[in-house]
Amino acid sequence: MSLFLLKRLALIPVSLLLVVTLSFALLALIPGDPAYVIAGPFPSDEDVAIVQQELGLDQPVWVQFKTYLANVAQGDFGRSLYTQRPVVEDILRLAPNTIELIIPSIILAMVLGIGIGIMAAYYGDRSYGRLARGVTGVIQSTPDFVMALLLIYVFFFLMGVAPAPVGRTGLGDVTLLRWTGFPLVDALLTGQWATAGVLLRHMVLPVLTIGIVYSAYFARTTRATMGAALRSPQVEFARANGLSERRVVWYAFLDARTPIVTYSVILLAAMSGGVIIVETVFAWPGIGRWGLDSIVELDIPAAQGFIVVTGAITLTLYILLDLLTRYLDPRVKYE
Amino acid sequence: MNRRSSAIRAAAASALLVIALAACQPPEDAEEMDVGQDASQDDGAIEPDESAQAGVDATTLNYAIPSLTDNLDFSVAGQMGLPWRYAGYNFGSTLFSYDVAELQEQGCAAFPEPDAVNGELAASWEFDAARNVYTITLRDDVVSAFGNPLTTEDVAWSVERHFETDNSAVVDYQLIADYPDDPISIIDDLTFEMAVNSPTTLDLGIHATWPGHAIMDSTKMLEHATDDDPWAEEWARDNWAGFGPWIVDDFVPGERLVLVVNENFYGDRGNVERVVYDAIPESSSRLQLITQTEVDIVAGLSFDQLQSLQGIDGVDVSDCVGPRRDLITFNQEDGPFADARVREAVSLAIDRQALVDGPYRGFAAPAIRGLHQGMPYPDEDPELLYDEYAPDAAAALLTEAGFDGGLDEPVELIINDARPGAHAEDVAVFLQGQLSQIGIELVIQPIASSAEFLERWGEGRFQAAIYMEQPLIAEPGTTLTLHHLCESAIQNVTGFCNPNFDEAALAVNSLLPGAERDEATRQAAEVILKDNPFNYLVDRQCQLSVSSDIEGYRHYPHCELMVHHLDM
Numbered sequence: 001m002s003l004f005l006l007k008r009l010a011l012i013p014v015s016l017l018l019v020v021t022l023s024f025a026l027l028a029l030i031p032g033d034p035a036y037v038i039a040g041p042f043p044s045d046e047d048v049a050i051v052q053q054e055l056g057l058d059q060p061v062w063v064q065f066k067t068y069l070a071n072v073a074q075g076d077f078g079r080s081l082y083t084q085r086p087v088v089e090d091i092l093r094l095a096p097n098t099i100e101l102i103i104p105s106i107i108l109a110m111v112l113g114i115g116i117g118i119m120a121a122y123y124g125d126r127s128y129g130r131l132a133r134g135v136t137g138v139i140q141s142t143p144d145f146v147m148a149l150l151l152i153y154v155f156f157f158l159m160g161v162a163p164a165p166v167g168r169t170g171l172g173d174v175t176l177l178r179w180t181g182f183p184l185v186d187a188l189l190t191g192q193w194a195t196a197g198v199l200l201r202h203m204v205l206p207v208l209t210i211g212i213v214y215s216a217y218f219a220r221t222t223r224a225t226m227g228a229a230l231r232s233p234q235v236e237f238a239r240a241n242g243l244s245e246r247r248v249v250w251y252a253f254l255d256a257r258t259p260i261v262t263y264s265v266i267l268l269a270a271m272s273g274g275v276i277i278v279e280t281v282f283a284w285p286g287i288g289r290w291g292l293d294s295i296v297e298l299d300i301p302a303a304q305g306f307i308v309v310t311g312a313i314t315l316t317l318y319i320l321l322d323l324l325t326r327y328l329d330p331r332v333k334y335e
Numbered sequence: 336m337n338r339r340s341s342a343i344r345a346a347a348a349s350a351l352l353v354i355a356l357a358a359c360q361p362p363e364d365a366e367e368m369d370v371g372q373d374a375s376q377d378d379g380a381i382e383p384d385e386s387a388q389a390g391v392d393a394t395t396l397n398y399a400i401p402s403l404t405d406n407l408d409f410s411v412a413g414q415m416g417l418p419w420r421y422a423g424y425n426f427g428s429t430l431f432s433y434d435v436a437e438l439q440e441q442g443c444a445a446f447p448e449p450d451a452v453n454g455e456l457a458a459s460w461e462f463d464a465a466r467n468v469y470t471i472t473l474r475d476d477v478v479s480a481f482g483n484p485l486t487t488e489d490v491a492w493s494v495e496r497h498f499e500t501d502n503s504a505v506v507d508y509q510l511i512a513d514y515p516d517d518p519i520s521i522i523d524d525l526t527f528e529m530a531v532n533s534p535t536t537l538d539l540g541i542h543a544t545w546p547g548h549a550i551m552d553s554t555k556m557l558e559h560a561t562d563d564d565p566w567a568e569e570w571a572r573d574n575w576a577g578f579g580p581w582i583v584d585d586f587v588p589g590e591r592l593v594l595v596v597n598e599n600f601y602g603d604r605g606n607v608e609r610v611v612y613d614a615i616p617e618s619s620s621r622l623q624l625i626t627q628t629e630v631d632i633v634a635g636l637s638f639d640q641l642q643s644l645q646g647i648d649g650v651d652v653s654d655c656v657g658p659r660r661d662l663i664t665f666n667q668e669d670g671p672f673a674d675a676r677v678r679e680a681v682s683l684a685i686d687r688q689a690l691v692d693g694p695y696r697g698f699a700a701p702a703i704r705g706l707h708q709g710m711p712y713p714d715e716d717p718e719l720l721y722d723e724y725a726p727d728a729a730a731a732l733l734t735e736a737g738f739d740g741g742l743d744e745p746v747e748l749i750i751n752d753a754r755p756g757a758h759a760e761d762v763a764v765f766l767q768g769q770l771s772q773i774g775i776e777l778v779i780q781p782i783a784s785s786a787e788f789l790e791r792w793g794e795g796r797f798q799a800a801i802y803m804e805q806p807l808i809a810e811p812g813t814t815l816t817l818h819h820l821c822e823s824a825i826q827n828v829t830g831f832c833n834p835n836f837d838e839a840a841l842a843v844n845s846l847l848p849g850a851e852r853d854e855a856t857r858q859a860a861e862v863i864l865k866d867n868p869f870n871y872l873v874d875r876q877c878q879l880s881v882s883s884d885i886e887g888y889r890h891y892p893h894c895e896l897m898v899h900h901l902d903m
Contacts, residue, residue, distance in 0.1 A: 032787025040503040042817060042825045043793060083405035084572065085588065093588075149619060157623050164629045165620045166613055167590060171397045171629065283615045285590050298786045 008319045012312065019311040020304065024068065027300055028061045034081050034298045055081055068304065077308070078301035080294075087305035090290060095309065096182040097168060098279075098286035101206055102271040108211030110264055113218020114253075120219065121226035122249060132219070140216035148209040148281040155205060163201050167283040170198060206282045210275055214267060221263050225256035258329050265321040269314040273306075394903055395609040396885075398422075399621045401635035403614040405588040408571035409547040410501035421634055422592050422612045424895040427579030428549040430457045430471070430490070430542040435889050442890035443655035446709050449540045449810035450848060455602070456485060456550055456578060458525075466534035466847075473525045478599035479552035480582040487527040489578075491519045492553035496566050504548060507541045510825055511813050513845075534847060536812055545807060552576040580604055580899035590614050605887045605902040618757075625650055625880045631903070632896065633880040637757055638696035641878055649883050654698055655890040656709040657877035658809035661699070661755040662869040663766060665746070665799045668830030672799075676736040678867035683722055683729035684773045685766065691873055694761035698878055702871035705860030709874065710809050719860055721871075730773045741774010748777045748799040751788035755803035755875075762872070763801055795828040804869065809892055811856045815840035819868045831868035 035051040036043060043051075052058040056067065071078060077087040116132045123129030155162035163170060168183060179186045184203075187196035229235060229252035238248050274288015291306035293299070404419040409426075431452040435442030454460070458474040477485035497504035498516065508514040513532040520528040531538050542548050559570035575583045580602065581594035592612040596604075613630070615621045622640050625633040628649060636644070644652050663681070665672035672678055687701035700708065703720050722728075733741060748767075750759040760781060767777040777799065782788040791797050806814045817825050820840060821832035839862065842855035863869075877894035886902045 030784070030787075031790075032784045033790040034786045036789040036793045037786050040501075040506065042503070042506055044825060045793075048793065080405075083588070084411055084568070085405060090588075152620065152623065157627065160627075164624055164627070165617070166399070166615055166624070166629075171611055171613055281617045281620065283590075283613070283617065283620065285587070289616070290589075296784045296786075298784065 005323065008322065012315050015315055016308060016311055020069070020072070020308055023304060023307045024065050027295070027298065027303055030298060032298050033057065037297070038081060072308070077305040080302045081299045082297065087301050090302065091287065091305055091309055092181060094285055094287040094290050097284060098272070098274050098288060100182055100184050101203065101284060101286060102210070102268065102275065104203065105207045105210035105214070106264055106268055106271070108207055109214035110218055112211060112215035114222050114260065116215065116219040117222025118226055118249065118253070120223040121230055136216050136219040139212060140220070142213065144209060144213045144275070145277045145281060147213050148206070148278055151205050151209055152281070162205050165205065165282045167285055168199055168202050170202070206278050206284055209278055217267070218260065218263065221260055222256070225259050226252055229253070229255040258325055261324060261328060262321060265317055265324070269317040272313040272317070273310040394606050395611060396607045396632065396898055396901065396903060397630040398610060398612045398632045398898070399615045399624050399630040399634070400612055401614070401616060401618070401621070403589055403592055403612055406572050407575050407583065407586060408568055409549065410497065410504070411568070420895060423546045424891070424893055425581060425594065425610070425898055426546055426549060426575060426577055427455065427897070428551070428577030429455050429546065430550060431455055431539050432543045433892060435891055440890070441888065442892070443653065446656060446658070446809045446892050449808060450536050452539045452543050460539070467531055469529045469538065471527055471529060474601060475525055476601050477578050479555065479576060479578050480597045480599060481552055481555045481576060482599070483552050483554040485550070485578050486524045487521045489550050489553045490527055491521055493550045494519050496551070497548060500566055500568065501547050503545065506825060507545060507548070507807060510816070511807060512537050512541050533845060535844060536848060537808065537810060540808060540810070549577050549579070552578065581610065604899040607898055607901050607903060610898050625882070628882065631882040631885060636878070636880060638694070638698050641698055641880065642696045644880055651881045651883050653879050653881055653888065653890070655877050657875050657894045658707060658806050658892055659875035660702060660707055660804045660871050661762065661801070661873050661875060662804060662871045663799060663801050664829050664869045666795060666797060666829060667868070668795070670798070671738060671742055674736045675866045676732050677738065678870060679865070680729040680732040680736070680773060681770065681775065682867050682870050683725045683732065685769050685870070685872065686724040687721070687872060688724070690762070690765055694758050694765055695873060699873035699875050702874050705863030706811055706814060706856070707809055707874050710811055716857070719857065719864060721864060726772050733773060742776070745776040745778045746798045747780050748801065749780045749782050749788065749791060749797050750801045751782045751785055753785035753788060755801060759801055792828055793826065795830060803875070812844035815859050816844050829868060831866070833862055833866055836862040836866070
């Protein structure tokens with residue numbers, strides 16, 4: 001196990017290097033020159049050339065790449081071409097907001113989806129089973145931006161019970177003591193209960209949006225794996241021994257949980273790049289929107305920083321998934 | 336493991352966690368921040384606790400905008416277009432401004448004369464006989480939020496900073512006006528001379544139009560200057576040291592900007608004590624915020640959203656004259672559009688009124704003149720107007736040019752939301768339909784990246800493009816020299832060249848207001864109408880959705896509010 005872990009950890013920098021190289025090459029192929037934006041609203045050719053020189057954009061791509069790699073090796077991800085802010089600063093500011101959004105969202109999606117999936121699997125073609133399948137189908141066919149706008153319209157606009165979709169806090173000031181950089185965590189740890197309440201209230205709709213939308217995928221996965229587990233010989237044997245249905249369902253879930261956990265980690269890794277549409281609709285200051293803007297506007301240092309960070313998170317999560325899978329099911333071997 | 340021992344273990348773990356949470360306190364040096372980022376707190380700035388309480392008590396104006404700058408240094412941020420514009424003008428601290436309060440509908444219906452400036456930081460000014468040297472005296476009652484009085488050193492340092500760090504400033508100072516490299520000469524603490532190579536209409540007006548020309552508190556800025564950063568750009572990213580009506584209380588880059596009253600401000604103001612700019616990217620959210628009265632002002636709504644707000648109680652939609660013009664243009668270096676008759680045919684084939692009624696929902700005016708119709712202009716001459724919509728005449732003109740039945744090849748039309756806005760695609764589809772009637776097939780090519788779009792625009796790598804002309808100020812000299820001069824245009828992207836136009840436009844830019852300038856303006860406008868270097872579509876207006884409770888609203892030619900005049 002230790003050797004397995006060490007081998008996987010050793011692969012992270014190699015994998016990241018490949019990701020950085022590939023992404024740098026792809027970004028270089030995207031048409032457009034940010035110097036035309038940075039040089040001002042009415043740039044002359046000379047103005048553009050000056051900006052290109054200042055930002056190193058006039059260098060060959062391989063020279064830019066070499067310089068970038070050398071800086072990254074020293075922990076310097078460079079500065080945004082547009083804002084001149086250190087990329088690391090932006091990442092540290094925005095990533096906690098995304099993490100505080102996606103973790104409760106995944107948990108909600110799992111709870112909802114597993115519940116619906118178990119219902120669908122257990123009741124099969126009976127009414128509850130059909131209801132569960134119907135709900136799954138409806139949710140799965142609803143895009144996340146539709147869900148978001150619907151929730152805002154109903155709970156904020158019509159009913160007035162949800163706060164305005166204006167980001168993590170309301171339109172007034174909320175001041176925190178910074179400790180970990182995660183706003184909700186900091187508010188809870190420092191006893192700023194009013195602030196924590198504001199943060200939690202503003203999380204409700206975006207978490208509901210993501211949680212409901214992604215619950216459908218958990219539901220389908222759970223239904224498939226639970227359906228097979230409920231028909232397995234061991235479950236049949238458990239019933240034959242007179243165990244309660246609750247215990248039988250629990251045993252079936254234990255048998256079916258590995259794919260569900262696998263899916264949740266994969267989803268978490270995918271979301272680590274941010275849930276862009278939800279971030280946009282709710283004005284959530286997350287890393288997804290920032291990363292997308294960086295790529296579209298060819299803010300190369302910011303885009304590369306985004307790719308490296310999300311790549312590192314993804315690789316780490318996959319290693320954790322391998323370990324977790326092996327713990328949940330000792331029959332799994334990777335060597 | 337039996338159930339009882341599991342429960343005991345869980346209870347023990349929970350108890351330990353609660354004790355740990357109760358015992359945890361942040362370290363003494365924990366920083367204070369707003370959500371997302373800790374804005375750099377500086378000497379003299381309001382402490383967060385005070386700010387929070389001030390926020391509760393102050394008359395606060397909430398302003399929802401599509402995007403907010405990431406950088407408070409206007410030398411950098413000013414390059415980035417709209418995200419900066421929404422808040423940037425309110426920092427003030429300029430030598431001059433335009434007084435729109437006395438204009439028709441407080442500036443809503445008419446632009447000010449470009450040389451009719453009021454003093455802001457400048458108390459008085461005069462010029463020599465040749466008008467090559469302005470002698471300007473500063474107000475003696477101006478103090479920055481950091482307690483430093485305004486002096487001519489601040490002016491000299493700020494202007495030098497503009498030249499060194501701001502590409503736009505160089506364009507303004509030396510292409511729109513005609514300043515030398517080092518225009519400022521200090522006479523004493525409050526008096527300085529400002530030299531120009533030759534007088535133009537906007538010698539003083541450029542200081543009233545662009546907050547990138549703001550005068551900074553150089554004493555404060557220099558405290559944060561280093562050898563590597565002599566202009567304090569690092570500090571200026573998150574801080575503002577000017578002499579205007581506001582100081583920065585909180586800044587979360589790209590998300591929120593909170594301004595509070597500069598108690599040392601010299602000018603008159605309304606009762607707004609605090610302004611909160613929130614970046615809300617989703618326009619439907621901004622629409623809901625204004626209808627639910629959660630915010631007081633909203634910018635950046637689409638035309639159909641603005642239309643939906645009309646008639647809603649508690650919300651006013653202001654629709655005022657603005658300097659921008661939307662246009663379609665074509666590469667004129669070769670191909671069919673090198674022929675002026677083909678471009679004129681395009682102009683005749685576009686029903687501008689229908690365009691305004693359609694995609695613009697009435698929130699624009701059909702372009703009727705070679706120059707923006709709101710500009711100070713020579714007397715209206717029927718020959719100086721765009722011809723009416725006449726597709727038959729357009730088709731006949733194409734035939735005369737040798738394109739009987741239209742063009743053989745489709746024309747790629749590039750568009751981007753950055754310019755003219757989110758309605759670009761609607762406009763493109765409309766034009767596609769209109770021009771198809773005369774046999775010109777437009778193939779719409781949306782460009783997602785503004786960087787790519789502006790690169791292609793700047794290099795002239797397009798067949799056709801929809802664009803928004805956005806001059807610094809609605810003033811003929813500026814507009815005429817931006818795009819259409821043969822050699823010396825700031826940005827000639829179409830390849831258009833007409834020596835008659837050059838002669839007239841350069842005269843407009845160099846002459847002072849009077850009959851001679853009016854005649855040159857007329858000649859230049861006539862060339863635009865006939866030769867169509869750009870096919871102007873509409874004269875844009877400025878729209879804001881404002882709570883009906885707000886008074887004291889003045890409409891500035893840059894389309895943004897100066898909120899310190901407002902009363903709530």
